[in-house]
Amino acid sequence: MSAEVPFVILKNGDKVKINDHVYCSPAWSARDGTPYSVARIMEFLPPEGTLKGKAQSNENYARVRLAWYYRPSDVSDRPVADCRLLLAAIYSEVCDISQLRSKCFVIHRNKISDLAGWKKRPDRFYFTRLFDPYIKKEFEVILSTDVRNLPSHIREVLISRYEYVVAEKEIVPDLTDSLRLCATCEEWCPHPETVQCDRCKKFFHMSCVQPPLLAKPSRGYGWTCAPCSRKHEEEVDSHEVVRHITPSQPSKPKSNAPPARGRGRPRKDRAQAEKEENMEIKHYQMWPFRYFGLYTVAEDTLDPEDLIFPRTATRVGAKFQAVVPPLIDRDNPNASTSGPDLEERGGDSTIEVLSIVNEMKEEEVAEMERCKRALTSRSDLQSSVDWLTEVTRRMCEAYLSHRSFSTVNMKSPMRFEKWKKTETRYTDREWNDEEMAAFEEGIHTYGPELRSVRDEVRTRTIAEVVRYYGHWKNAKLREENARIRAGLPAQPEGHHAAAGASSDDEGSVIAQPSKNAYCGACRTRDSSTWWKAPKGLATSSMLCDDCGLNWRKYADLHVRPLRDGSAPPAKIKPPLAERIEKREGTPLNGPTAKRAKVSAFSTPPPPAPPPAAPQLRCLGCQKSGPLGKVLKCKECQFRVHAGSCGALVDPAAVESWVCDLCHNQKALEASLNTDCLLCPRPKRDRKSKAPYPPPDTYLRACKPTEGQGWVHVLCSVFVPETIYSDASRLRLVEGISTIPLHRWSTKCGLCEQSGGAVVRCADCPKEFHISCAWQNGYKFGFEIQPVKSTRRELMTVVNFREETGSMNPIISCKEHANTSKRIIYEICDMNDSGETALQVYCSNYKQVQVAQSHGLLRKAKRLDSILNIRPTEGHVAAKSGPEPHCFKCGTEFAPLFYPFRSDFVCHRCYFQERGADDKPCTVS
Template identity: 60%
Template structure:
């Protein structure tokens, strides 16, 4: 007699029915329902009553025994009050793989079961094998219908094909009969399915059955042989692409070759396989009555399972044993390939080595028990003075080190008063270098980076370590424990202050009255609420469902809520989900899947946190920019694949290209990889020459600072991006990519000779504070946390030739500004370096494109450099005034256009081309003459060739 259980929604389920299963929403937050098959009903744990007889139950028993209704989920104390149920799980493809699957009705079977409470069963559903469905399209249109054609094993984490046992023909009659009478489905590897579904294969030598892994086929006569029945026996099968011929076929071929009777063999068609035909996309059969029959087809179960593994690593005769394991298996790990050969250990001991277990081989932490009582009181007094501070009074590391140092002082006959804790290091017996006995304090920047990374990545501490950048993984793990305890302590203190009558507010739901069911997933919205569905944005729904995390709203309408829980599919979120799946594929992140409460060693290995990962949403892994100290999505914030430095692309002159975000390298690493000679002279030409000792010969800037961003200059030099942008005389030949820095020689001499107010060193080019007269190096100002940005100033009058810009709501001219910490930044706000406008361009990009672009269309690089050098020489050779009049020029010629007196030779200007009525001859230097004669020159190579 079949036993039925009545669910909360009124449906009755029995053994071998398929159901939705899920704990309360607070436990399984954001995850859809799990699909499972009922294997047996169990009484309350600890009772002596047995379970339901489920060994040979069949789904064909539907409709029988409806009068024997068991206890409902509220439970009673009758003979049929079952409180637990054993479920056989089905997986969704997204639970075990990152492959996007568009079909929300496709499942993966599994030979894996768990015991759950009956209260976790939600409603009934139907799961059928693909080959038993005639009209798949019509099947998927009906609610609560699923299908499967593959099986996933959670232990070896591999997928297998599932075929009907009646389709397996290549077996001996006794084995096939035992397989087909017990099991409905056979599980095997994909490559062995055609061999199992072929006709019975027998060896031509011994006339016995040829198992596929142990047999070989002749390539000429197409007969099968055991690899041990041929002479000589075959050790292994032929390599893929090669054939094998039996002895008679080989001799016949040799005789044909000797008799010159060789002809091209007519290709033998491939024997027709009896495997079930592949399902095509043709017109399906529209038979509704047949579809209803397919839901109730009887399924054979043996010991509660319809599956049996029969693949590459199965011994066929073991199928006859009813107690043989039915689980999928893989190749054994036995033999010299997998087992290590350990050499014999010598029993002779080196007499020079200390015997283990003595005082010379152990680290003494405390000898308090050996100290006399009068000295113990003195030790306790000294210990109390050393641990008087509140922050160390309960520190295990501190107290352990205090006792160790006091014990060491007593063993060496020293006074306890000589012991102090000023040295944070200690030399352990088995280490060559000193180590810390307590944690190094975290500074404010490290704490901020840690908390930002925790907010984005959760408990993925290795990613958090990369975000912090200055700590080891051990430091991050240890600090995470202290930080979490501190947050819990603060929360408990707030609760104590609020009192016992305080009730926390509902998560992000404004004006919603919670009226949850036992699952805790349904909320009823009051008439004052104006909430909208987080998927379809609908504002009208009779019942509102709690939405998973990551959506625009925390409620779903009556159509989207059940759709997500049952099918893990929201059509409105499909584009968003595809982006999230692509992002997760790069980081290796997977969604926590079923089973619900399995042991840790039996669950699918995931990289997520302990809680269920929220459904697809707009959350994308982010990185912290070293220029603006703000987080940004991967692709906008780039990370060098060699040194790990991170910054917005707009802050280092990188044009957006999401396809190359993972392979991006900073300019210094790219230059180092290319092997250019300038890799050894990467010091910034605008900063003072660094003083390095012999131990520290690393010329590269540290990757944890924005000063790692450097650009090449004219003349095989390098300059920090910050120094090049905030030095007014410098320009870029390509302002979009911030390459190449020009104009270093145009910086006035007094800026090079002035000492920096921060480092007190001369040699680099200084700039002035935007609000005072303090002068400093740009790199020194950045290292000390000065404010860098761009100030928008209005145009003073119409004669102002400064190019105006429009940046968000600001209109005017941009000015690069550096402010020291002595000034109030709120009076004159400035734009941040990485602040973006409507075109997603940073303020640094807009400033450089507008004011830092060199005139490359008017001249070429060598000519621009020569003009700057001429300007410097002209400033040095300005004649001194005499009585208010300028002294007459020298007799030697000079160019009347650029006024230079340095040229290989001068070209006289014809009289009819010269302007004015002066009778003195006029000349053009060789460069100006070349520009006049060749106005369409594209580069400086023509000038060099002509002058040479």
């Protein structure tokens, strides 16, 4: 009686067994919008803790071991147009069986007779390469039957066990070549030890050549054996040198067979397609392939326990190990000694004993445990590995020095190690909230690339980041296990996996979409099911049924409608926005010769949105956004929404964006003194080389003024008197000289300093500097106040979200930030067009009228108002009347000329002579 083949019925009704391929994914919130993973079922496992001897027929399968596949976009930043291409891996993991979504098919490219037809069918994938996640390198995958350059007994074992062979790309031609035998000893010539004669094309072992070769010829050079070299010398001596020509391969005879099938009409042979889907693949110890590449010993293949994983070059030799020369005796320099007086490494005097509990008596061990529990009442410390290790070490030190265990204390976190000159901490110092937030943001952006995460945290060493990463992962697993225990998920019965459960346990289906719902990919409004869209999709937060499944299965939002071989193509109806008359079987990505016919009742499809971008956290609103909306300075790592710092960046150059302060370090367009002119002068250490303002705060966003100084973006926006010559980029800042004197003379209620411009709280008479308010957590935003219809012609009215009225900047202190009933939009809140509230306010209220004026002229008028100079009839504009010129400097280009007798003097010469103290002009 044959053993029963284990199988599981998934929630969608698919019946899967061992070696079938499936989609696997946790809940939508847990995987953060990433597509499904593709994997192969290796074995079904009972619930954790089940006895191994339990009968298999009565098992309740709750877990499954999966062999993962990678998508090319998962391991590389290079885009791959083929969404059906995967990368195999010799990597497995145990998952909950409830994470299996549906069945799919994955086979090697060489086993597919019609690739174009295969890719036109749903849930079909293929692979040609393997990616090793440990050494992070790709390898070629070839059929084991294609390997010919092997001894017969090794080749037979390889073919009988494995379906595929994994090797480096450069060694594949040697493996697939015919059997190579040494011309001297007639034994097999493996690749690393083989050299080929350039004339007779025979192979030799490097040790069989006389004299033996120590290394292969350099690239671009050839080698000839002794007979061929002797023959060539005889030809040279006889002056009958014949040019050696490699015989060409005979051309293949012509055939009347039809050409190979390309990317045309798909194959109609359904039997062949079903045969490829159900093709038997050999597996040995649950794996269909093994590594047989550059660093493999061929005889090790015969060992059934030999490791099958890819390998790299060994790190043994002078390149990686230090060669210590023998010691020289000073009394006898000619005699060398190995140093018998030196302490032997690994002895008692060269190692540090961390515990000798095994040498203690039971009573002493019990006393030590009692004193250990009395040292702390914190449960987290009592289970901490670092704390327990240090306590044990200190207890053992007290035992060796014949002291009582009660004398041990853990107040000091420092310890003295034998091999270090200074004391070190036995455990890392506590992480604060800012460091933990930066760490989690780095993990979200870079994944487990801990060196990049260390650069994001900045205040921790790589060793501390690695240790904290382990604790952080354990905490996540602890929370997940607690949720599982609290939820008590139902276990499947027998060989079936709760077929009656809801198909929406992953939480990605929108149960009640809005009335104006539309797909973020194809813009259709007609769909039976609406799916949550991945993060970074700028158009909409939901996808239609076709686009949602395409993203989850193929990681592509723009896959054309698929045909299943089980149904004729006419019965499958494409989405409303994709009902395009197109000949069946045309290339997937080929250009269309005619304009697509779109239904009159549907919105034409928009251009392809960009793929899901990495999320960055803005320092202005502490919210994350995709790269492009949130920019990251290439130099100082400052992160901010593009709309809240006046950055207009080409989408192709978002990764190379630099902030204004870093750009000025090289361009030198403004002053190198980056102190804000609207804030009191900060006291800083002159020896400090840290950038100012620091890049970890929104106050790093600064803009140049018309006088080549700098002000904070916040200060320039919320001080009423300042304006911009270009509000779209928030530069140049003008009007600082028009700020009234009482703003400068009033002391700040937070820092108790004067010297900067103060503003008033919107709900009370408190006055403070804007930068001080930001650092103390005051609420910044904008309020939309309604305007009467009779006054709309006199005031600037804006539309933001669903409100219309006058937009006013608001700063509320902590006492009124939560009690005020007014609706305040934060500086980074966006409207439907993607503009931030700060952008809308500055473009409507902070833009100076530049059409009829010049920047220098505006500055001169402000200076005239300060000096109480009234414009006279003698002031002549530069463009009115005949072209005047300055009799002093001779210029004809000035915003304003002043009369002098029968001549004129330019504005610059006039104020150079007059000065700021209102002294009379010497030219007059």
